[in-house]
Amino acid sequence: MTIKRLFDCLEHQLNRFPKSDMLAAKENGQWTTYSTERVVDIVNKFSAGLIELGVSARDITPESSDKIAIISNNRPEWIFTDLAAQQIGAILVPVYPTTSPLELEFILNDAAVQYLFVSNAELLEKAKAVAAKVPSIKAIYTFDKIEGAKHWSEVTALANDALLQKVNEVKATIPVSHLATIIYTSGTTGTPKGVMLSHRNIYSNVQFSKESFPFNDAPDSKVLSFLPLNHIFEKTVTYIYLYSGISIYYAESLETIGDNLREIKPDGFTTVPRLLEKVFERIMSKGNELTGLKRKLFFWAVDLAEKYDNLKSGGLWYNIQLAIANKLIFSKWREALGGNVSFIVTGGAACQVKLLRIFNAAKIPVFEGYGPTENSPVISVNRQAKGLTKFGTVGPVINGVKLKLEEDGEICVAGPSVMEGYYKRPDLTAEAVIDGWLHTGDIGILEDGKFLKITDRKKELFKTSGGKYVAPQPIENKLKESPFIEQIMVVGSERKFVGALIVPSFLTLKEWMKEKGITYTTNEDAIHHPRVLELYRELVESYNTFFNHVEQIKKFELLPQEWTIDTGEMTPKMSLKRKVVMEKFKSAIERIYA
Structure with a gap:
C-alpha cells in the first residue's frame, strides 16, 4: 500500500x-x-x-x-x-x-x-x-x-x-x-x-x-x-x-x-451502543402502545428475532416465520431508518448481543468493531462477508494489524496505525507502547481462532475483600438486556460482595406500574415503592443465575435520574465514567454495604 x-x-x-x-x-x-x-x-x-x-x-x-x-x-x-x-x-x-x-x-x-x-x-x-x-x-x-x-x-x-x-x-x-x-x-x-x-x-x-x-x-x-x-x-x-x-x-x-x-x-452510519439502545427503547415503547392482534404480532416478531443466529440456520419453519415477521413488522423499522440501510457500524463500548440478534434478524445489519484512539483506532470489526460476523465478538482483526494476547489476556497490537505517542509525555508513551506493541488495557480472547471478544477492561477488574476477581462489564451487559434496566454499574472493589447502582427504564416501569394499578407520581417516589423494589429484586435474582456465586449481585440501589454527558457521568462517546459515578453516588454505595 x-x-x-x-x-x-x-x-x-x-x-x-x-x-x-x-x-x-x-x-x-x-x-x-x-x-x-x-x-x-x-x-x-x-x-x-x-x-x-x-x-x-x-x-x-x-x-x-x-x-x-x-x-x-x-x-x-x-x-x-x-x-x-x-x-x-x-x-x-x-x-x-x-x-x-x-x-x-x-x-x-x-x-x-x-x-x-x-x-x-x-x-x-x-x-x-x-x-x-x-x-x-x-x-x-x-x-x-x-x-x-x-x-x-x-x-x-x-x-x-x-x-x-x-x-x-x-x-x-x-x-x-x-x-x-x-x-x-x-x-x-x-x-x-x-x-x-x-x-x-x-x-x-x-x-x-x-x-x-x-x-x-x-x-x-x-x-x-x-x-x-x-x-x-x-x-x-x-x-x-x-x-x-x-x-x-x-x-x-x-x-x-x-x-x-x-x-x-x-x-449506512456509525453509532455507539447507547444510541442503538435508545432506538430500540423507542421501538419497544411504540410496541407497548399497540393493542389486540397488532400487539401480539409485534411481540411475537421481537421474540423470534431474539433467537436469530447468523452463523446457524434456525431451520425451515423458523426461517418462514422470520420472513413473515420481516414483511409485517420489521419492514416498518427499516422504513424508520430511511429504508436503505445496508450497514451500521457500532463501537466505543460493548453492544448487547440481544440487540445485535434483533436488528440483524430485522435485516438492519449492525456490525460491532473495536479499537482505541491510540491505534487510529480500528483493531477489529465484524465483516459484511458471509461467516465473518459473530455476535458478542468484535470480529476478526483487520488486515495490517498484528495481534497478541498477553498471559493475563491483555490485547496488544502492532502495525503502522499505532500512535506516535502521547504529546509531551514520553513516560506514558513508554508504558503504553513496548517494543512496538501497543498495550490496550483491554482483556480479550479469540473465539473459533479468529473472532476477538473483549471480556473486560484491565483497569476495571476489581477484587472483592475475599480476594476474588470480578469483571463488571459482562454482568452489566447481561442485566441491560432487561427492558426494565436503562443503565447499571457494578460495584464491590474490596467489599464483601458485589453490588450495583441501577437506573430503571422509567418508560417501561411506568407502563408496568399502570398495569399493576400503582400510581406513578415521580421517579423518586417510584424507586422507593415496595412493589417496585420487589420487582427489581426478582429481576436481579433471575439474572444472577447466569453468573458464579462471587459475581452475583447481592444488593442494589435504584437511582431516579439517567446518567448523561451533561450531568457528567458519561464521556462524550457515551462511556461510563466509573470514578465520577463512584464519587457522586458514594452515599448510595454506602447504603448497599451498610
Whole structure:
C-alpha cells in the first residue's frame, strides 16, 4: 500500500469520482450540498488564509508545528478546517463541545493553540472565558454568523493567487510522518492525554479498514454522520467515506437523527451502543402502545428475532416465520431508518448481543468493531462477508494489524496505525507502547481462532475483600438486556460482595406500574415503592443465575435520574465514567454495604 496524506482524498475524489454532494448539511431548514470542486476551492482558500495569518508547520516536530483547535458539532466547516490545517502542516486539536472549562484550559495550554474555531454563540462564550487564560491564542473564529465575532469566511477572504501558489508548494512538502492531529482522550481518569496521530497512522487504518470490512468505492451512496468528529472513530470513518466517494450528510443534532434518516435515506452510519439502545427503547415503547392482534404480532416478531443466529440456520419453519415477521413488522423499522440501510457500524463500548440478534434478524445489519484512539483506532470489526460476523465478538482483526494476547489476556497490537505517542509525555508513551506493541488495557480472547471478544477492561477488574476477581462489564451487559434496566454499574472493589447502582427504564416501569394499578407520581417516589423494589429484586435474582456465586449481585440501589454527558457521568462517546459515578453516588454505595 502506498501511504498517502489524509488531505490527498481531495485530489483522489476529484480525479476518480467528483460529486455534486461530497458534503451536505441543513442550512435554514434546507439541505445544502457542497460539490467536490467547491470543497477543494474552499479548503485551498482556507489554507491560504491561514498562511496569511502566519500559521505554518515551522518544522516537522510536533512541538514546533502550529496548532489549530476546533470546538464544534459535525458540519462541513469542521472538515474544511481539518483539511485546510493539514495542507499547510498545522496540527488540528479537536475538542468535544461538552469538555469542562478546566479541561479545555488544560488542552489549549498544553497544545499552545494559536487559533480556535467554534460553531455557535454558546461555545464562543465558553471559549472566550477560557482564552483569557491561554496566552498562545491569537484569535477565535465562528462557523455561525455572530454579531461582533470573527467569522471563518474572513480567513478564506485573505486568499490571493500568490498565497494559493504557496499552498501548493507547502502541500507538496508535507511528509506522511507529519502529525495530522493530537486527540486528547476524554479523561475517564485523571488529566487528558494528547494522542499524537500522523497521516501514516490514520491513512493506513483507513485503507486496511476499507479493504477488510469492506467499503467499496461507491460514488452513488451516502451516509449520515452524527457521532462527534472529535472522536477518532468518526474521523477515520470520514476519511474512509472520502476515499470511497461516499457522500457525507451531517445530522442537525442527536434529536433530529430520526427525521434526517427518513429525509436522506442513507446507505449506512456509525453509532455507539447507547444510541442503538435508545432506538430500540423507542421501538419497544411504540410496541407497548399497540393493542389486540397488532400487539401480539409485534411481540411475537421481537421474540423470534431474539433467537436469530447468523452463523446457524434456525431451520425451515423458523426461517418462514422470520420472513413473515420481516414483511409485517420489521419492514416498518427499516422504513424508520430511511429504508436503505445496508450497514451500521457500532463501537466505543460493548453492544448487547440481544440487540445485535434483533436488528440483524430485522435485516438492519449492525456490525460491532473495536479499537482505541491510540491505534487510529480500528483493531477489529465484524465483516459484511458471509461467516465473518459473530455476535458478542468484535470480529476478526483487520488486515495490517498484528495481534497478541498477553498471559493475563491483555490485547496488544502492532502495525503502522499505532500512535506516535502521547504529546509531551514520553513516560506514558513508554508504558503504553513496548517494543512496538501497543498495550490496550483491554482483556480479550479469540473465539473459533479468529473472532476477538473483549471480556473486560484491565483497569476495571476489581477484587472483592475475599480476594476474588470480578469483571463488571459482562454482568452489566447481561442485566441491560432487561427492558426494565436503562443503565447499571457494578460495584464491590474490596467489599464483601458485589453490588450495583441501577437506573430503571422509567418508560417501561411506568407502563408496568399502570398495569399493576400503582400510581406513578415521580421517579423518586417510584424507586422507593415496595412493589417496585420487589420487582427489581426478582429481576436481579433471575439474572444472577447466569453468573458464579462471587459475581452475583447481592444488593442494589435504584437511582431516579439517567446518567448523561451533561450531568457528567458519561464521556462524550457515551462511556461510563466509573470514578465520577463512584464519587457522586458514594452515599448510595454506602447504603448497599451498610
